Amino acid sequence: MPESKEKEIKTGVFICHCGSNIAGYLDMEALDEYTQTLPNVTFVQQNLYSCSEGGINEIKKAIKEQDLNRVVVSSCSPRTHEPLFRSSCEEAGLNPYLFEMANIRDQCSWVHMQQREDGTAKAKDLIRMGVAKAALLEPQESIMSQVKTRALVIGGGLAGITASTALAKRGYEVVLVEKEKNLGGMLNKLNKLGPTMTDAGELIEEKIKEVTNNDKITVFTGARVAVVQGFIGKFDAEIETESGKKNIDIGVILVATGGRNFVPEGLYDYDGKRVVTQLELEQLLKKGLDPDIKNVVMIQCVGSRNEERPYCSRICCQTAVKNAMLIKDQIPDARVSILYRDMQMYGVENEEMFRDSKAKGIRYMHYDPDQPPQVESEQVRVYHSLLGREMELPADLVVLSTPLVAQEDAETTSQLLRVPIDENRFFLEGHVKLKPLDFATDGIYLCGSARFPANIREVIAQGLGAASRASIPMSKGSVVVEPIISVLSDEDACRGCGLCVALCPYSALEIRRTEKGRKVHVIDVACKGCGVCASTCYQHALSINSYTSEQIEAQIDAFLEET
Amino acid sequence: MLDVGRHPNIELLAYSDIEKVEGEQGDFTVTVRRKRRYVEEDKCTGCGACAEKCPATVPDAFEENQGNRSAVYSYFAQGIPSTHTIDADYCRQLQGKKCGICKKVCQADAINFEQEDRIITLSVGAIIIAVGYDVFDPSQIPEYRFRELPNVVTAMEFERLLSASGPTHGHLDRPSDRAVVAEIKALEKKAKRSQKTLDRFEKKHDQASADVYEKYRKGQYQDDEDRKKWADKYAEHLAVMEPLETMQKQAESFTVAKRLAFIQCVGSRDFRFYPFCSGYCCMHSIKEAVIAHEHETETTSAIFGMDIRAVSKGFEEYKIRGGNNSNITYVRGRVSEIIGGADHNPVVIYEDTQQRQVKEEEFDMAILATACAPTKGMVELAKTFGVELDEYNFIKTSSLAPVDTSVPGIFVCGCAESPMDVPESVAQASSAAERAAETVIQSTLEKEKAVA
Numbered sequence A: 001m002p003e004s005k006e007k008e009i010k011t012g013v014f015i016c017h018c019g020s021n022i023a024g025y026l027d028m029e030a031l032d033e034y035t036q037t038l039p040n041v042t043f044v045q046q047n048l049y050s051c052s053e054g055g056i057n058e059i060k061k062a063i064k065e066q067d068l069n070r071v072v073v074s075s076c077s078p079r080t081h082e083p084l085f086r087s088s089c090e091e092a093g094l095n096p097y098l099f100e101m102a103n104i105r106d107q108c109s110w111v112h113m114q115q116r117e118d119g120t121a122k123a124k125d126l127i128r129m130g131v132a133k134a135a136l137l138e139p140q141e142s143i144m145s146q147v148k149t150r151a152l153v154i155g156g157g158l159a160g161i162t163a164s165t166a167l168a169k170r171g172y173e174v175v176l177v178e179k180e181k182n183l184g185g186m187l188n189k190l191n192k193l194g195p196t197m198t199d200a201g202e203l204i205e206e207k208i209k210e211v212t213n214n215d216k217i218t219v220f221t222g223a224r225v226a227v228v229q230g231f232i233g234k235f236d237a238e239i240e241t242e243s244g245k246k247n248i249d250i251g252v253i254l255v256a257t258g259g260r261n262f263v264p265e266g267l268y269d270y271d272g273k274r275v276v277t278q279l280e281l282e283q284l285l286k287k288g289l290d291p292d293i294k295n296v297v298m299i300q301c302v303g304s305r306n307e308e309r310p311y312c313s314r315i316c317c318q319t320a321v322k323n324a325m326l327i328k329d330q331i332p333d334a335r336v337s338i339l340y341r342d343m344q345m346y347g348v349e350n351e352e353m354f355r356d357s358k359a360k361g362i363r364y365m366h367y368d369p370d371q372p373p374q375v376e377s378e379q380v381r382v383y384h385s386l387l388g389r390e391m392e393l394p395a396d397l398v399v400l401s402t403p404l405v406a407q408e409d410a411e412t413t414s415q416l417l418r419v420p421i422d423e424n425r426f427f428l429e430g431h432v433k434l435k436p437l438d439f440a441t442d443g444i445y446l447c448g449s450a451r452f453p454a455n456i457r458e459v460i461a462q463g464l465g466a467a468s469r470a471s472i473p474m475s476k477g478s479v480v481v482e483p484i485i486s487v488l489s490d491e492d493a494c495r496g497c498g499l500c501v502a503l504c505p506y507s508a509l510e511i512r513r514t515e516k517g518r519k520v521h522v523i524d525v526a527c528k529g530c531g532v533c534a535s536t537c538y539q540h541a542l543s544i545n546s547y548t549s550e551q552i553e554a555q556i557d558a559f560l561e562e563t
Numbered sequence B: 001m002l003d004v005g006r007h008p009n010i011e012l013l014a015y016s017d018i019e020k021v022e023g024e025q026g027d028f029t030v031t032v033r034r035k036r037r038y039v040e041e042d043k044c045t046g047c048g049a050c051a052e053k054c055p056a057t058v059p060d061a062f063e064e065n066q067g068n069r070s071a072v073y074s075y076f077a078q079g080i081p082s083t084h085t086i087d088a089d090y091c092r093q094l095q096g097k098k099c100g101i102c103k104k105v106c107q108a109d110a111i112n113f114e115q116e117d118r119i120i121t122l123s124v125g126a127i128i129i130a131v132g133y134d135v136f137d138p139s140q141i142p143e144y145r146f147r148e149l150p151n152v153v154t155a156m157e158f159e160r161l162l163s164a165s166g167p168t169h170g171h172l173d174r175p176s177d178r179a180v181v182a183e184i185k186a187l188e189k190k191a192k193r194s195q196k197t198l199d200r201f202e203k204k205h206d207q208a209s210a211d212v213y214e215k216y217r218k219g220q221y222q223d224d225e226d227r228k229k230w231a232d233k234y235a236e237h238l239a240v241m242e243p244l245e246t247m248q249k250q251a252e253s254f255t256v257a258k259r260l261a262f263i264q265c266v267g268s269r270d271f272r273f274y275p276f277c278s279g280y281c282c283m284h285s286i287k288e289a290v291i292a293h294e295h296e297t298e299t300t301s302a303i304f305g306m307d308i309r310a311v312s313k314g315f316e317e318y319k320i321r322g323g324n325n326s327n328i329t330y331v332r333g334r335v336s337e338i339i340g341g342a343d344h345n346p347v348v349i350y351e352d353t354q355q356r357q358v359k360e361e362e363f364d365m366a367i368l369a370t371a372c373a374p375t376k377g378m379v380e381l382a383k384t385f386g387v388e389l390d391e392y393n394f395i396k397t398s399s400l401a402p403v404d405t406s407v408p409g410i411f412v413c414g415c416a417e418s419p420m421d422v423p424e425s426v427a428q429a430s431s432a433a434e435r436a437a438e439t440v441i442q443s444t445l446e447k448e449k450a451v452a
């Protein structure tokens, strides 16, 4: 599309008020006037909210009526709004990559709320830089890629099983890889599930049947995913099974690797006999408790909400309340006390279970983390912070509520798929509020305790939800990849050294033999445009389109200009 | 939101009510009443010219009635669709007075005072109910004196006060102070008018008003009708100016609220109202306290709660950070009463369970973390759809099928199911979409089979 080179450049600049987020702190009239004086700018308009339906319509109208061939919106962050403005340009008939944003809110009005004049001057700089870059933008064509309608689900616990069956119901093929000999995950080790007291074994058996009886789902147990290459729609995976290696091609990947129960070695005299974890208690309850047990003390937050593991593991309070009631069911005259910091019985069902447990005579005592309980040979000594005195609680059995922690191989999985983990080593979703089940990388999704500790209601919802997210590219059949990617802009300069190939985090580069010798080749669909290669190449052979050296230099020059 | 408005596969029917649902999964017929907006949806461009000129003032529900809007309005600036709506209860024209200003200014010719409701029917395979929640009305708890004490507000009202696009542009002006400022403005308007009248007299007679008034009071001008009137006017003016000046002086010392009390479990975990925990309120109180501190670094906040339920990813860490960096103290205990103190300051009476003492403390503002109540009209809605409700009037589901209602093919997500925060609502929305898609696909396959 040679339009950019031949036609005279006509840049339209839209200055957003963002209600009063911008207009409340910057001098909009001054910005408007100033922008009109900038090179190539033929149209300037202020919008109350550029991103509102009205604002978008104004932009589209101006593109058509003013014959604009560059658009700069000076408003908020491209992270949230660039896709919207780009597609609006496209709808108005302008190549979406002839669009640029100047962030005068997050990077200007919000940080300079008390400095109207200086803030306005900075906004002028930002707009001038955006306008300078826009003039050098080139149109780009988006890249289409087919999507294979087969999913790889890693982890065969409740989350992975739920997601697999849902995808199969939608008609997609699923490959489910579980590292243990059996499917089912944590539920295999549990007794009854609160708040409904469903039998964990029966539930998981039924769920496993749904998977094994489904001819759309191929299950590999005792297996692991060794290699993953490719990108959304076209991943290649190598699976190591007991009977050798298998290669499969898939369109999407779901991570459902769950979590591990923390073992409290060295804490509260833990010995696995008199002092056990909730997980071990589940086994004892399954077998039937020793009827001589009359006094049980549970201690919450063992190994969690501390410096090493600052997070609250969400499900251990529910588990403790559930198990306390199950103990009472087996030994009605047992005295069960729960020593807690906060009882995390959030929501409708949990709080109800909490109330029921009190009615059953479970006792709750608050302790302060600065004065933790002491486990002694016959009793537990605790400073009851609400009564303000020390108490001695006889204890035949001490149960420690330990958190769910990330899998030991979380880093390996994270590197394998090139998806991030958070500071507690759980997998990190694309956006904690708005994209809880997607990774930032397209085509990879997550659910269950691999994301964060969750109870089965939440795990099932997430399993269904992740399946829904994963089915979107598969049902469309193709994906459009953003064409802001690396290009070999100076082929002669490339020496085929392969430095960039080794560093590319997305495996998007390869060395090919050409008539001119060994040269690097960019795999368009795999490239994310991160720029690692361009900044590595000492020959300056690679560059990122829409972020070329010329464009960035133009911005810097504009910034340094006297105004 | 904008994605919904623009997606080619989504038809958005805003400002509409569900009247009837018939049929079964795979083949529902839904009757929808498209309420009249008095504005033609296909013509209105959302430019807002009408709202700018409309002379009526209406309490703005979006701002929790803490600001005003016009009778022709869009619910909020980024609302989708941006089509404006006329509020018939306040529109002068529709109330039988002469107006129609909006019709005159609308360049799109979108205003239509004769518009009627329209009934349409939809044929759908599956239904998702996502009607959300209502904020619990705390005036049901007399001991918290909500509305009685002006500086006791709900967390939702506080959310709007904190918002840069809200009624106070994000400044924590106290409602009692805002009331005084509003009063000052009204009096200033009056004073300006009376001053004009006085100016006219002064010009006419070339004499100072105060002088006339003084002399009149001493018995002069008994037969001078004009000066008598003048003196009366001056008396009226003084009656406005005196309180105005006091208030203006008072207003000079107004500062933003800096000592904040957040009261947890208002209507939640309370047998009189909702025994359940609303799940998200501990976190939004911490969030609001952190933001208030960002706006004004001298702000201190006390959060009064039984347990602080910070149970999702990063929440406990956020809570600790709030304590370390944002001057938040967490007080373990339930607030028993809020009473009025000096200068409209709410005084919070509570038991500090840690120190086993009943204490009272004065704050600039108290913010009530109200319960997540089922949406008004839930009972009728459930009847329309035939779905079962739980004992609190949320839509009933089970832990093994968390988004399935009692009717096959009808699903639920978000706070219509039970209280939950945004990430959980979003995750549930995806699950409901999954279940709905499964239903539609299965029933299509079955229909194909039947045909073959």
Ligand SMILES: Cc1cc2nc3c(=O)[nH]c(=O)nc-3n(C[C@H](O)[C@H](O)[C@H](O)COP(=O)(O)OP(=O)(O)OC[C@H]3O[C@@H](n4cnc5c(N)ncnc54)[C@H](O)[C@@H]3O)c2cc1C
Residues within 6 Å of the ligand: A154, A155, A156, A157, A158, A159, A160, A177, A178, A179, A180, A183, A184, A185, A186, A187, A190, A192, A193, A194, A195, A223, A224, A225, A256, A257, A258, A259, A260, A261, A278, A279, A282, A315, A318, A319, A322, A404, A407, A409, A413, A447, A448, A449, A450, A454, A455, A456, A457, A459
């Ligand atoms: C003591 C205890 C009691 C509980 N009680 C209750 C209760 O009463 N009610 C309730 O609702 N919830 C309860 N839970 C929570 C419940 O167990 C979890 O919500 C649920 O099991 C999580 O399911 P998941 O599929 O996410 O993870 P998991 O069950 O942990 O499954 C993950 C699976 O992935 C596999 N895997 C891991 N890494 C890999 C890899 N790299 N490659 C291949 N496979 C891999 C694992 O082997 C495992 O099979 C309890 C949890 C504990 C610890």
Ligand SMILES: Cc1cc2nc3c(=O)[nH]c(=O)nc-3n(C[C@H](O)[C@H](O)[C@H](O)COP(=O)(O)OP(=O)(O)OC[C@H]3O[C@@H](n4cnc5c(N)ncnc54)[C@H](O)[C@@H]3O)c2cc1C
Residues within 6 Å of the ligand: B016, B017, B018, B130, B131, B132, B133, B134, B135, B155, B156, B159, B280, B284, B287, B375, B377, B381, B413, B414, B415, B416, B420, B421, B422, B423, B425
């Ligand atoms: C003060 C406050 C602050 C909060 N802050 C946060 C926060 O910081 N982070 C967070 O994660 N969560 C927060 N929350 C919780 C958050 O508001 C909810 O999790 C979320 O809004 C739930 O979304 P929803 O779609 O289920 O319900 P809603 O947001 O209530 O949406 C329901 C929609 O359905 C419409 N509707 C209702 N009845 C009908 C009907 N009969 N027909 C058609 N439409 C109907 C309503 O008009 C509404 O638009 C906060 C809550 C409060 C009260």
Ligand code: SF4
Residues within 6 Å of the ligand: A300, A301, A302, A304, A305, A311, A312, A313, A314, A315, A316, A317, A318, A341, A342, A343, A344, A401, A403
């Ligand atoms: S759920 Fe309860 S026991 Fe577990 S970390 Fe949180 S507060 Fe502690």
Ligand code: SF4
Residues within 6 Å of the ligand: B039, B043, B044, B045, B046, B047, B048, B049, B050, B051, B083, B084, B105, B106, B107, B108, B109, B110, B111
């Ligand atoms: S009704 Fe007319 S004036 Fe009002 S917003 Fe719509 S187009 Fe603008």
Ligand code: SF4
Residues within 6 Å of the ligand: A346, A347, B264, B265, B266, B268, B269, B276, B277, B278, B279, B280, B281, B282, B283, B305, B307, B308, B309, B369
């Ligand atoms: S989230 Fe916190 S404030 Fe809200 S009901 Fe639960 S415990 Fe109370």
